[in-house]
Amino acid sequence: MTRDITIRAFRGELLSVARDPRDDPDAVRHEPDGLIVVEDGVVIARGAYADLAERYAAVPVEALPGLIVPGFVDAHVHYPQMDKIASHGEQLLDWLDRHIFPAEKAFADPAYAAAVAAAFLDELLRNGTTSALVYPTVHEHSVDVLFEAALARDMRIVSGKVLMDLGPEGLRDTLASGRAQSEALIRRWRGRGRLGYAVTPRFALTSTDAQLADAGALLAEHPDVLMHTHLAENLRECEAVAARFTQAIDYLDAYDRFGLVGKRSVFAHGIHLSDRACARLHESGAGIAVCPSSNLFLGSGCFHFGQADRHRLRLGLGTDIGAGTSFSLLHTAGLAYQAALAREDRLDPFRALYLATAGSAALLHIGERVGALEPGQEADFVVLDSAATPLLARRTQGAGLAERLFALQILGDDRAVARTYIMGQCAWARDS
Template identity: 50%
Template sequence: MSHSTSNTPSTSEVTSTATKAFRGEILHFLADPAKVAEEESYQYFEDGLLLIKNGLVVAVGNATDLLATLPVGLEVTQYDNGLIMPGFIDTHVHYPQTEMIASYGAQLLEWLENYTFPEEKQFSDFEHGKRVAEFFLTQLLDAGTTTALVFGTVHKESVDAFFTIAQQKKLRMICGKVLMNQNCPEDLQDTTESGYTDSKALIEKWHNTDRLQYAITPRFAPTCSTEQLHKAGELLKEYPGVYLHTHLSENKNEIAWVSELFPDSDGYLDVYDKSNLLGRRSIFAHGVHLHDHECQRLSETNSAIAFCPTSNLFLGSGCFNLKQAEEFDVNVGLGTDIGAGTSFSMLTTLNEAYKTQQLRGDKLSPFKSFYLATLGGAVALDLEGTIGNFTKGAEADFIVLDYQATPLMARRIARCKTLTEKLFVLSILGDDRHVKATHIMGEKV
């Protein structure tokens, strides 16, 4: 679809002081490259124009077609030597773990005990939460990530702090208070009842306030009693628009532990299924070791997996089977999973994603990579049409990737003959340095 025709806006749509225009090389996705012919999955404009009004996309297309529709005197912002694309979407990340990133030498369960739980205790303090949230969100924006699905801690204050800062920055963010009432330090436990009432209060206060949305967040099956998981299912019924965000089948010892704790369940996913936690807005982080019947069930319920390659490699959890997810038509987004993940950068995450598939003997095409980082994340979060691409009416969160951010990138890009090559080089050599600009609702931040 290299030079697709654009939807030309009417004059009334663009004659406003709130109109902005951006010109440069533009790419966005319309569909999953694994489901349609690759060239039909995206639109690419070598000299494109993105037109925005009041923070929403009015049109995208070839600059030559759209320039004539602009009101006289409208300034066009030009981005050269780079690629304009929708902002990255991180479908699984822990903001309270920001300052314990790169903690040495443990696999999942030991890592939680030694590093994570002690770190999370500090988040009973609202001011501490705000300070970390400010830094965390700045890191995301610097790396070109404009939306994320975020874990808080067990403390209600951690979520209030996060949403307070995200709201100030006008971001589309999803977050939730962790539910955990067993198998964790006593001073990090809630109860079935307090978890339910705290979550309810947070939903009432924050869900759909400005661009914020709430996720019911059981940490993972081992730290939740059956009663607590059932209560989470009740909350989902009471508030059908909220999300469910938890962990699934990340590590083999964890999976063995789940089967000991829940002997009546037919595997890890079934523990959640029995509490009615699967659905269109349910996102399960990792899914590294899934059985076919579990993928089938995720697909039937329209649930999604957050694929977190830097974390899976760092904790030695394994290599996610993307092909299996595709075969069963499971929605998949990408996650950095800070702090087990090792970078805020979605470009670095794509680099590791490619390698995990290489280790499996599978290929990850650069188009699929960038789809996962943008529209794939939006689909996983049930936000297609709102974020993730430049369809008319979508929120104008977008980034500019810089082809010349480093001497090595500039040299390598100069040798690229096709868009495929350019995208692959960005995904392997790129990091936060290659994000030249991040825009939220059309405003450069």
């Protein structure tokens, strides 16, 4: 996407949640008739239309019917798994062996990987997702083609070559190749566009102790990158980790002893955590990408929001495609509400929106750039249509803001996304 350097404005109903409303009741910002002014892709003013209209009278204004929210930020998703979404019959470890590892072997073909990467990013945009932390495969070029496609779309994408020297035949690297390829990718892509890098050991069971230690060393040498992996997703997985890492206190400690737990660490799932592990996560500044869709689909369990809140954990929201069954973070927010209620916690719809936007952005250390549509941030936003389906229209007619938002999260999905904007330019429109 090529940006033109102009000033433009967008008028409509604006809603964002820049901070966790659990901690700050004033975090919700809502302008029923608002104006966003964008220069060279960055928000330079936001407020009530009546307050800003005169100051920006010379700026062209595009009226956007619907609810304008920040672009969604997916804190954990696998692009190579999109064609295995809705694969039947297994929990995590068997599902990987039966469905996922065979599918990821096909990414040895760069052309195939490039085609999937392009389709994946287009699907994100169709669902209103403008930023994401993305798993590729063990293949170095799987990162290259994803980043190339993201540059073409001007999307904010963080990714990194999967490390797995204990992976299955045809889908493993070595200690030396994993380090060399990771360093080459960091050199090649650091500072380009809106991209970021993440050191990505697949999970504790697919890397030797030596590779996990080397991943920790790589993180120490590159303090600007993230660490991205899986944690305590499934009971059988947890048992297998305990059997292998007999000296570790718990699953988190199996990573901690290799230097992989820090303020830039993003752990997906975290369903089966001890209070000790939660305390350590808080102390370190690491956070959890909550993935309710995949947790339900694989029979893994429900995330414990109450436990996380007691320990004041940093949280974001992830679709976890392809164990997750929808690219829609709007729908995933609704599933997070249901997962919370299963443990007798009540997830407020504004907090759910926070987790899908500014919360995930903070978790990915991009919160200064995206997530809240505040002046100085990049103008990534989504226009939601609360009348996208007959049922949504009926349910939201005459409803207040909280009720409308909750209905969109429970009943909405990609159909509720009317338009997606990247840096102030329309990147996807339902009517185009």
